[in-house]
Amino acid sequence: MSRLFPALSLRWVLLAIVVVLVGCSHHTDHTYQGYVEGEFVYLGSSQSGTLVQLSVARGQAVIAAAPMFSLESVDETAALQQAQQQLVAARAQLADLQTGKRLPEIKVTQAQLAQAIANAHKAALQLARDEVQFRVGGIAKAQLDDSRASADSTAAQVRELINQVDVARLPGRPQQLSAQAAQVDAAQATVAQAQWKLDQKRVHAPAAGLVYDTLYRVGEWVQAGNPVVQMLPPQNVKVRFFVPETAVGGIVLGRDVTLHCDGCAADIPATITYVSSQAEYTPPVIYSNENRAKLVFLIEAHPSAADAIKLHPGQPVSVSML
Structure with missing residues (x-):
């Protein structure tokens, strides 16, 4: 949907900024610049219908199995x-x-x-x-x-x-x-x-998390498969950062890192969950032959679910290796 395009553009802008910072800094203290990213869950129904109830609002925290929205179900009820x-x-x-x-x-x-x-x-x-x-x-x-x-x-x-x-x-x-x-x-x-089709008209949260956005209003027709609620479970929050090829050899899965963000009361621990096997070049916007030649590798780290709620997608962070 068109509402998702700004989020995608923001992601690429953040990626470019982070890679620029990686190419420009020497990381003498093993600290790298990164950003928070969320793997959103888009909740929709396999059935079409008019949205008759929207039980959540943007920014609301919900528990697992909480009701999210309901579609008109007269035909499904009669069939059951x-x-x-x-x-x-x-x-x-x-x-x-x-x-x-x-x-x-x-x-x-x-x-x-x-x-x-x-x-x-x-x-x-x-x-x-x-x-x-x-x-x-x-x-x-x-x-x-x-x-x-x-x-x-x-x-x-x-x-x-x-x-x-x-x-x-x-x-x-x-x-x-x-x-x-x-x-x-x-x-x-x-x-x-018939019971399954009726149940599909009432969608519940698959896990606890934050309602990031609602994409329809009550009274609108929702086509089958279209997302109505965009939510972010805390376990889907991760930090992405890049390290130069000279440092990637010492980074392994399960290694602990520390995240620092502006406004955070304290540093947040995280664990490396992904190390890219493919190198990337720093963008050509860095007008330096030395920096252009450098290779960087994408690293992902996940904080605990309790700490993830302190972070927000798009937020810049500093990642320190322990």
Whole structure:
């Protein structure tokens, strides 16, 4: 964004000034000129929306997980509620398949079975009487056949209803249960996705730090990925300085240095965290063949988080080797 260009220009100006000072001084006391730089964290959302709440202001110190800003989330809230209801329905259907028919439905089938048993018993008694009558010539063969068919039919109905009672107690087939379980898993994934999108509309501080700038105002439309808040955690504050090639050989990672700045109550300890492996020439604005030929190396040092809050990006400092 256009608001960042001045900061970048300032950085290059400071770099040029520091390198000039390095080329012009002899560092007889192993003290070098440097400047403070901040590695800013730009907080934005993966979703687009209207900025409805900005919870911080420039210069405010915040703690980790503090709310920073919120975007309009009506659509995401509705999508989450819909996904949650679909999950409830999928779980209920799975539970229904796992338990078989309801008890009142089973009792209806059991009552039909009791009636069929009574009919079968009655038909069996009638068949027994007709067989006796047929042997003595009391009835015709057709009547005996009717009685035998009735007894067989009622007995078959009893067997059918017994099986229906057993089937009513069974859960759904394994394939049905597996398919419905997959539907539940899919509904859970949809809920998680909807919850994630809703959470993206409310952004919190990833760490404690200082709010360096706010880039939008409430009511403005924020495109997905655009930063809304620029913050600087104290662990992202570092000091950059340059040393001549004659001194870089004795500088190693982890070496302690001391930072001195105008207005600081006391010197600030720091630790070297980076030594450039590539040399740089001093700028040609130094009108000296001797200075132009000198090589310098970039060094970075980090103060502790407690001391970093005393420093400000762009602030010039003196770095003394211990």
